[in-house]
Amino acid sequence: MSTKLDNYDSNEIQIEHAPGVDESLYPKKNNERTVGPISYAFMWIGDGVNLGNMTLGASLVVAGIATLNIYQTFLAGIIAIAIISTIFALNDRLGYKTGIPYVAQLRMSFGIKGTIISSLLRGIPAIVWYGIQSWIGATALNEIAKIATDGSFDHVAICFVALVLLQIVLSLFGFHAIKWVESLASIIIMLALVYVFIILLTSHRDAIADTWVHTKGSWGLPFFGFIMVFLGNYAAIFLSAADYSRELKTGISNGKRGTLYFVSIFVAYGFVLTIGAMLASATGVTNPAKALAIIVVNSYITVFVSIFIVIGVIATNMVANIIPPAYVITLLTKLKYKPAAIITGLLALVAFPWELVKDSSAEGLNLFVLIYSAFLGPVVAILLVEYYILRKQKVDVAEIYKPDGQFAGFNPCALIAMFIGAAAAFIEVDLAWIVGAVVAAIAYILLMKFTFKNSKFKKGTIFEK
Helix, strand or coil, X not given: CCEEHHHCXXXXXXXXXXXXXXXXXXXXXXXXXXXXXXXXXXHHHHHHCCHHHHHHHHCCEECCEECCCHHHHHHHHXXXXXXXXXXXXXXXXXXXXXXXXXXXXXXXXXXXXXHHHHHHHHHHHHXXXXXXXXXXXXXXXXXXXXXXXXXXXXXXXHHHHHHHHHHHHHHCCCHHHHHHHHHHHHHHHHHHHHHHHHHHXXXXXHHHHHHHHCCCCCCCHHHHHXXXXXXXXXXXXXXXCHHHHCCECCCCCHHHHHHHHHHHHHHHHHHXXXXXXXXXXXXXXXXXXXXXXXXXXXXXXXXXXXXXXXXXXHHHHHHHHHHHHHHHHHHHHCCCHHHHHHHHHHHHHCCCHHHHCCHHHHHHHHHHHHHHHHHHHHXXXXXXXXXXXXXXXXXXXHHHCCCCCCCCCCCHHHHHXXXXXXXXXXXXXHHHHHHHHHHHHHHHHHHHHHCCCCCHHHCCCCCCC
């Protein structure tokens, strides 16, 4: 039965439960959703406030001069956040209406077997970033320990293991933990940022004005390239939007969810980017951790800033780097969610982040990011084309879960379109995300229309015969 999702109730339809498939992968019932809009907003604020996003703002300053002035920066940010919020609200709709996770959403386009490839493109980078973020947090945690022990303790590796173990424990509680962790983190982090913002305005105003505010900047490729960096930074998260929206209480319109995304991301992302650019302008240092140490010289404040870094790491990982790969592991191994979350943390421990964050490994890390990011635009484009253009928002949810049903096997059209889009993304790296997305969308429509005439994946689409 095809169901018009605007009138869909996830309590109404019966799903065939396959042996060995964990309950966490089946649709969330309406009465199981516990996250309200305020908690949801705090979750995205907590996710947006981290050193990675601050580094993005600091990257505007090159050789002591900003590539964009303050007006260009804010305009690029508003444009990017508007696009991000729109894609979020579009791609979260299937998960919100039906309660299915991202790995189940992938089946409509890629098929049950094809989902293995596309889900790994989201899961593997998240695990690696789980390790990288935790290593950054461990260095801050080590600073706290050194001050507390008067220098007698200095073991980043021990702090790294301890921090990952803490996050594993928190992740076992799923979104119940995320709600209170993100709410607490967003409040503490925003207070810390307000303090840093005041210091910068009162003590480094002239340097910031000369380096960033009054610089000529550019309305050319650097401006559009910065918008693409924004998009690329959120690409993995809005790709798996269903994993988050399925936890949100029902009754919130598409427009309100889009506004919720925009306001939350604008508050967090905008503030952090601004402080990143101000820090780099005031100190000449584009590494926010080092720049913070320059403007904050009091040991007590150093502890406070380090706590901010640790909490920010936990908040980011809880939203972006734990839940999605845990679902992927659950899908591939048939394990339950909690063992999958533990495995996710253990894999992050052996992701060798201490090597990836070294200067000598920077090129390898950049290459890794470039390779997986090139696939994210094409995948989200295929999902949106599938849902809105080919299926007109009409989905047989029960069919998605049948192991021998319409979506068994793999859809060659989706896989080919994904690789075509990724190949195109490498042609112009600065615009990789949008190029890959547009090319993949067009390729998918043409492949579905003109190739594989008897493909069962065309059933229920505008190309069904």
